[in-house]
Amino acid sequence: MIDVGIIGSSGYTGGELIRLLVNHKYTNIEICTSRKFAGQKVSDVHKHLKGFINLEFEDISPRDLKNRCDVIFLAVPHGTSMNIVPDLLDEYTKVIDLSADYRINSQTFENLYGIEHSDKRKVVYGLPEIHPEVSEKNLVANPGCYSTGAILSASPLANSGLIDSIIFDSKSGITGAGVNPTQTSHYPNMAENVQPYKLTSHRHYAEMFQELSMMDESLININFTPHVIPSIRGILTTAHIFTNRQVSTEEVKSIYAEYYKDNPFVRIIDGIPSLSTVRGSNFCDIGFEIDVNNNRVVVVSAIDNLVKGAAGQAIQNMNLMCGFNETEGIWFSGITP
Numbered sequence: 001m002i003d004v005g006i007i008g009s010s011g012y013t014g015g016e017l018i019r020l021l022v023n024h025k026y027t028n029i030e031i032c033t034s035r036k037f038a039g040q041k042v043s044d045v046h047k048h049l050k051g052f053i054n055l056e057f058e059d060i061s062p063r064d065l066k067n068r069c070d071v072i073f074l075a076v077p078h079g080t081s082m083n084i085v086p087d088l089l090d091e092y093t094k095v096i097d098l099s100a101d102y103r104i105n106s107q108t109f110e111n112l113y114g115i116e117h118s119d120k121r122k123v124v125y126g127l128p129e130i131h132p133e134v135s136e137k138n139l140v141a142n143p144g145c146y147s148t149g150a151i152l153s154a155s156p157l158a159n160s161g162l163i164d165s166i167i168f169d170s171k172s173g174i175t176g177a178g179v180n181p182t183q184t185s186h187y188p189n190m191a192e193n194v195q196p197y198k199l200t201s202h203r204h205y206a207e208m209f210q211e212l213s214m215m216d217e218s219l220i221n222i223n224f225t226p227h228v229i230p231s232i233r234g235i236l237t238t239a240h241i242f243t244n245r246q247v248s249t250e251e252v253k254s255i256y257a258e259y260y261k262d263n264p265f266v267r268i269i270d271g272i273p274s275l276s277t278v279r280g281s282n283f284c285d286i287g288f289e290i291d292v293n294n295n296r297v298v299v300v301s302a303i304d305n306l307v308k309g310a311a312g313q314a315i316q317n318m319n320l321m322c323g324f325n326e327t328e329g330i331w332f333s334g335i336t337p
């Protein structure tokens with residue numbers, strides 16, 4: 001049994017970490033931190049957890065937290081983790097950061113996030129299907145939610161050197177924006193609406209570029225446009241992948257099947273994935289269709305942004321880092337309808 005702490009546990013991904021970890025066979029949730037709700041019961045804030053967790057939120061320093069935990073999750077806004085991680089790391093403590101601070105190199109981070117990086121160490125990108133070496137690390141940078149769906153949708157073709165260019169068109173549920181309400185998330189602006197944003201400049205582009213161009217250095221024509229939709233959870237990505245030669249359905253199917261053959265959380269499906277079939281689960285469903293006239297493969301991926309896009313993937317990383325079964329605590333189907 002290992003003791004686990006969650007920093008930023010009053011937010012959406014923190015709450016989701018608790019919901020999943022209470023069912024994990026080998027973890028004890030030792031500390032949930034919150035500055036705003038310190039002293040209040042966790043289940044008074046995350047009301048769905050009543051009867052599942054008896055802790056109160058604490059507001060304690062990272063150093064004190066380290067002494068009580070084997071694994072620490074950081075579920076805090078970007079720009080925060082870099083000031084906490086150096087105090088947490090030692091040979092006994094494993095840290096999984098859900099924020100953007102360590103996903104991309106520090107120079108790119110500074111350019112995109114407009115924050116000076118105070119801890120420039122190089123950290124493994126925690127997409128375990130692409131980076132199984134997470135199992136040897138004590139600090140892992142959990143990927144962005146859009147990046148997870150996009151990279152998984154294109155990796156097999158990128159790895160095969162078949163891609164000329166890609167357009168990722170993604171739709172996200174509103175929990176992707178965190179627990180604090182904004183003008184965008186205000187109900188009249190959200191309901192019965194689809195809101196494209198950052199048409200050519202979303203920060204997750206850098207993660208997609210970093211990972212896909214690592215597989216094929218000639219692959220530089222990568223494009224990404226996000227949208228928010230009136231859904232609570234989920235990210236559906238339609239990847240328009242233009243190939244450098246004609247490919248057949250059988251060929252693409254076998255490339256994806258082979259690439260993901262050892263990855264229990266990626267399901268290659270016949271047909272078109274949907275958000276409802278992955279809601280609440282750690283699966284990434286992938287389906288595709290070939291447009292023979294245009295050398296285009298339309299690949300669709302569906303994930304739950306709070307699970308495979310955040311908390312579930314963080315636990316998948318923890319499982320690998322701690323030598324547990326990869327699926328422990330996160331092996332269940334989605335909820336449909």
Ligand SMILES: NC(=O)C1=CN([C@@H]2O[C@H](COP(=O)(O)OP(=O)(O)OC[C@H]3O[C@@H](n4cnc5c(N)ncnc54)[C@H](OP(=O)(O)O)[C@@H]3O)[C@@H](O)[C@H]2O)C=CC1
Nearest residue numbers: 008010011012013034035036075076077078099176178179
């Ligand atoms: N939502 C999503 O779908 C995804 C989010 N992420 C990333 O995960 C991280 C958490 O996201 P999410 O849960 O949505 O965010 P939320 O805004 O819902 O929650 C963040 C929590 O962090 C705490 N916090 C804020 N500032 C600090 C600080 N300076 N020190 C300590 N705690 C702090 C707050 O709790 P309190 O004020 O009570 O202390 C807050 O509840 C972010 O970096 C986000 O970008 C990644 C993938 C997907």
Ligand SMILES: CC(=O)N[C@@H](CCC(=O)OP(=O)(O)O)C(=O)O
Nearest residue numbers: 099100144145172173176177228
């Ligand atoms: C719908 C929505 O607003 N989504 C967020 C992405 C959430 C996320 O994962 O962002 P991080 O890279 O900070 O972790 C956004 O576009 O900023």
